[in-house]
Amino acid sequence: MGFHVCSQTLYSAPTHHQFINSISRGFHRIKVSSPRAMQQQEEVHTVRVPHVLTVAGSDSGAGAGIQADLKACSARGVYCSTVITAVTAQNTVGVQGVDIVTEDFVREQLKSVLSDMRLDVVKTGMLPSPGIIKVLCQSLKEFQVRALVVDPVMVSTSGDVLAGPLILATLREELFPLADIVTPNVREASALLGGIPVETVADMRSAAKSIHDIGPRNVLVKGGDLPASSDAIDVLFDGKDFYEFRSARIKTVNTHGTGCTLASSIAAELAKGSSVLSAIKIAKRYVESVLGYSKDIRIGEGQQGPFDHSMKLKNNTPNLCARRPFDPSDLLLYAVTDSRMNKKWGRSMSDAVKAAIEGGATIIQLREKDSDTGDFLKAAKTCVEICRPHGIPLLINDRIDVALACDADGVHIGQSDMPAQTARAILGPEKIIGVSCKTPEQAEKAWIGGADYIGCGGVYPTNTKENNVTVGLEGLRRVCLESKLPVVAIGGIGSSNVKHVMELGVPNLRGVAVVSALFDRESVSGETRNLMTLIKDSTKVLK
Template sequence: MLMASCNLVNSWNSPQLAPILGFKQVRIFNSLFSDSDSNRRNQRHAFLNMQQSQSVSDAKIPHVLTVAGSDSGAGAGIQADLKACAARRVFCSTVITAVTAQNTVGVQGVEILPDDVVAQQLKSVLSDMHVDVVKTGMLPSLSVVKILCQSLRKFPVKALVVDPVMVSTSADVLVGSSVLAGFREELFPMADIVTPNIKEASLLLGDVPLQSVSDMRRAAKLIHDMGPRNVLIKGGDLHASLDAIDVFFDGEEFYELRSSRVKTCNTHGTGCTLASCIAAELARGSSMLSAVKVAKHFVETALDYSKDLVIGNGPQGPFDPLLALKNIDQSSYRQKRLFDPNDLLVYAVTDSNMNKKWGRSVDEAVKAAVEGGATIIQLREKDAETREFIESAKACLKICHSYGVPLLINDRIDVALACDADGVHVGQSDMPARLARSLLGPEKIIGVSCKTPEQAEQAWIDGADYIGCGGVYPTSTKANNRTIGLDGLKEVCKASKLPVVAIGGIGLSNAHDVMELGVPNLKGVAVVSALFDRECILTETRNLHSVVSRAALLVK
């Protein structure tokens, strides 16, 4: 039952709070202006320097702002959002719209915060901090929806994730139907993704029942027609299905995202956590599909780790992604570096024949390349015996990680799994990227070689992280390889949403020309002979790094 009351209105405006707010202002004022002149100047400089360095680092830290309600039971709402962002290592600021009294039994009360208090929080955060993504949860009134839309028009962000919270997993109504018009007319058209659960999707469509995955598909399409760029219908509450199936629709394609249904009562807050995790991944620069996949996997893992928690006496316990993190840590899980497209800048690909020719082991070659500034390494050891390959891959991984450089394995998913490499690179005749993704999971890096826009499109659909595009120039390291030239490279870059690394006959003399193409998703060059068929790998890598990074800066 929805129980709006005005207790909070009173307490917010109460005289008890005024001294608290006043104290803060007075303290800052005093520290800046109360001492002698020189002291005052120094303090002001320190303050301004701090401001400056804050805004520089601010821009680098992925930042999600959640606009949602507080859940006293801490499984959902603002509390879930903070935990999810912390677990995904993204900064999270908060605008609280309502305070709810909830526990494992259900929702006992809802206090809606006054509009001006919500507006003030929005302004405080958005006017000061660099927010990448806004994620919304409980928006308890039409006026709050309108205030939020106004703020977003004034302070635009990279992406808007809307979790249209209306009904909790415990079937309690959190938000009345008065917000529906605001959702449909104003908020959804601004949203990059909307993530209703089954009951919310049904309410949005005027109470049509949703009982199957094909009903969910139809609902996704109809909600997409309301204006958001993507829709994810969450199937946690579709108990008829053995798997937990969510339906994702991007306006063209449907994806059924499946995970096994974890047998647990601790599912309170799964929806909030999923949406926050999507927002966190978007803030880190992921594509929408990959953000949704990572989030789905994250919720499943967290549910699995907290399935046996006993918190409270009611039927619906909270789950906790931070407990999952702790457990994963205990089982010696190493925090994985998520893929950064800028790592493609100087992409070094090893070649066993060249190493043989120069009398070097693969790990010696890799060490020289990373010392020279290679930003990612791919082991392409076509002739190596499997056992020997795994051993040298492990040695290379140690070297790469000591320099913070990711290591990929060409083609051999088995070797990548055996040595826990950061990912794989597959060609058009290797294992399909979609299959590689399902074997490696959402966090490993997957690259695909593509010559055409069609192949690039398929790579994106299959969940690849980047494209290797070429051969740009004729090359001797790959037999019968059609050259596509700079025009072919540009065509693939323009057709794809994925970051691209150019490959084929690239070296010191032509790397600048490649980077000069200036297409934003062309992130770097991949090289084999120009580094490994040379006497001093370190010097060659250093020189190449300097040419490519200078060119990349020029085209920015």
């Protein structure tokens, strides 16, 4: 929620009361002194978040190890603390060096975390020496946790040894009996069982059963590296039954860190309270989604690249990043294309958008009330591609799902849609959110909720919205005077009255939003151009 407070300060610094308000919504503990704020403090409560501790090695390339665990837990909505057992010099080519942390210092890290934080699940990765495993087992006996996930990391995807055969006996005898689940890949399963071949699903089943005999409650043998298999199959044995988890195999070189990610995602779901079965199901689905999203990204020159745990990197690739931050001057001539009007004039949504841009519109909103979601999404994607090279922000009316799916620049929502604060939580800190407001109170609420601008109207009566209460120029003036956000006027505005609106000259009024006067006309670009001339004339008068 921190970003929220920052975004507000772009336009106006929040008052003390607003500041407290916005923080308390994030459930942070606060110290305050004013009587009003003291009252607020009583309402503040803290929320304990699910917490996984990973005990693993650091990967400098950040594809696997501690770094993968942190990213996976973060993406899965769980807090992750870390105890580092080894530092590896590693990249997509291989492991160039390993520096093992001393047993004493592993013990010290464990004590720091476990004595202070109430955590739910411990997940282990690279445990490079028998001594470190013993230290860990001692700590686990001293400080109770709800579950222990053991990923018996031995060899990296690149084939380099991370923990040699020396650890096998201690791993089997001391750590496995404490584990709720162990997650060997096929090679690790083979090594744990003295080198027996594990090359088929049938082998995986019998390996899972044999490893179960060593003591863990559940064994998941992962088949990512299974030869000649078109699906990615993992086999679970819980002491009674076998379960097969199967997903399509993603064709990609970016599989470095899949094992660490699967294990920490299982730990994350267990920390949230899932059963072992559903934790595996969700974790595997997550791995499949991130691999699918990342299949074409390229990081490093080696054979096995890392993937994008947060599924965000591609949004920032240079050919797509004409997007720039919202600027209130974008509101100057705000074109709202309405599906019914486009239908009436036999125009496609994208033709309407092209014409508005050609005429000089500074921001565009798609308002679709009739078509199916799939058709709307397809058209919206085309409009995003049209707008982005021009640097014109594209917003979607009401449909946050469509805005996300087509990667629009933001949404415009009304008073009966979800609150701005909820929309902001879903859309993240960057997307533009506009809220329709008729009163200063609504404008205040939108600001606190994290909106970027206010749409105020209807200024004049309009056919576009049935039963819409008109606020008039006076209502617009009141909202503008009190709003901390930039305002765009909407409702029945066109060439005959745009000057009256713009020449109000009130602070925060940054432009006009227009539907019929642009789109219920023969030439959208011509009308847009004319209106822009009138807007510029009236802003000149003000200067």
